[in-house]
Amino acid sequence: MKHISILVPEEAVLTSITDPRMLFAAVNDFLKRAGKEPMFKVELVxxxxxxxxxxxxxxxHTDVLLQDVKKTDLIFIPAIGGDLQVAIEKNKEFYPWIIRQKAQGAEVASLCIGAFLLASTGLLEGRKCSTHWVYANEFRNMFPGITLVDDKIITEEEGLYSSGGANSYWNLLIYLVEKKVGREMAILTSKFFAIEIDRKSQSPFIMFNGQKRHEDEPIKLAQEFIEKNVTEKISVEELAVKFAIGRRHFERRFKKATNNTPVEYIQRVKIEAAKKHLESSRKNVNEVMYEVGYSDTKAFRTVFKKITGLSPIDYKNKYNKEAVVA
Incomplete structure (x- = not known):
């Protein structure tokens, strides 16, 4: 029987504790109904x-104290809320135990912004991780040695798992059911909980707000210029000249300050504007494309899909109420 330890940290988000417990209890029940032995012992720690x-x-009410769990197979670190720095400090007693259990062969999975606690153990250094897209910039600033892939719903690397934002952790839970029990049980579980199976990207949900929590004032001005001139074609050379910085130096400073190259930033600002048009206006895709400064249909569609995971028309059909009615 696999031993699952769901941590109950200070500042935890309640549903990210109760949901994995409920799901794996359901899997045990499905197995018993099929005449099989339950596979999981689930405890709140x-x-x-x-x-x-x-x-x-x-x-x-926890089932067991941390100090009394000598060995476990799978650890869930739930999402946390409030001030992240405070939450990280309040829960530091968990970290040596998590590190020790990992060394003994346990797998560790963070749910949503539980990734901040997992990252605080040091186990993710040099590895990939996902978390809620809203906290992406904060995560990158706090943990520069970790590669954040904030468009992904699930990451897996050497027994360490993470999930994207909010309810997307259900996809990680289903993924782990498939790994531990099999595809048939994963499908049954996804149907029971009405979860879309095999969803891999949270890109359609990401809202790009820029990254201005830095002290490089000329770069902030460049960001603001890009955002105010969405309809224009802006080149990196033009920006470098406008703000009197050599192009190479400008590109390095921009990347350091924003975690995006100037070209990536321009694209993301334009695509965010396009998304808003597609969500709320009656304009067709070509009209929206021109509104945000693109004239090449193929280039626009390629960049749009790269950033959102959907084609412009699929995005419009998904989020525009009038398009759905039509």
Missing amino acids: GLSKEVQLYQGSFTV
């Missing part, structure tokens, strides 16, 4: 017997 969440609105 905490630093104390009772953990108060949401300023005391909820109390989670």
Whole structure:
């Protein structure tokens, strides 16, 4: 029987504790109904017997104290809320235990912004990770040695797993059911919980807001110029000249400050504007393309799909109410 330890940290998001417990309990029930032995022993593990969440609105009663779990097979680190720095500090007693369990062969999975706690153990250094797209810039700033792939719903590397934002952690849970029990059980579980199986990208949900939490003022001005001139064709050379910085130096500074090259930033600003047009206006794809400064249909569609994971028409059909009605 596989031993699953769901951590109950301070500042945890309640649903990311109860959902994995409920899902693996359901899998055990499905197995019993099929005349098979249950596969999972699921326990809530905490630093104390009772953990108060949401300023005391909820109390989670843990099954076992952290110090009493000598060996486990799979650890879930739930999402956290509030001030991330505070949450990381409050839960530091978990980190040596997680590191020790990983060394003993346990797998570790973070759900949503539980990735900040997993990253704090040091286990993700030099590896890939995902988290909620809203916190992508904050994650990159706090953990520069980790490659954040914020468009991915699931990452897996040497027994370490992470999930994208919010409810997309259900896809990681289903993925782990498939790994541990098989495809047939994963399909059954996905149907029972009404979860779309095999969803791999959270790109359609990402809203690009730029990255201005840096101190490089000329680069901030360049960002603002790009954002105010969405309809124009802007070159990197033009930006470098406008802000009196050599092109190569400008590109290096821009990348360091924003985590995007100037070209990537221009593309993301234009595509974010295009998304808003497609969501709320009656304009067709070509009209929207011209509105955001593209004249090459193929180039626009290619960049749009690269950033959102959907073609412009599929995006419009998905998010524009009038398009759905039509």
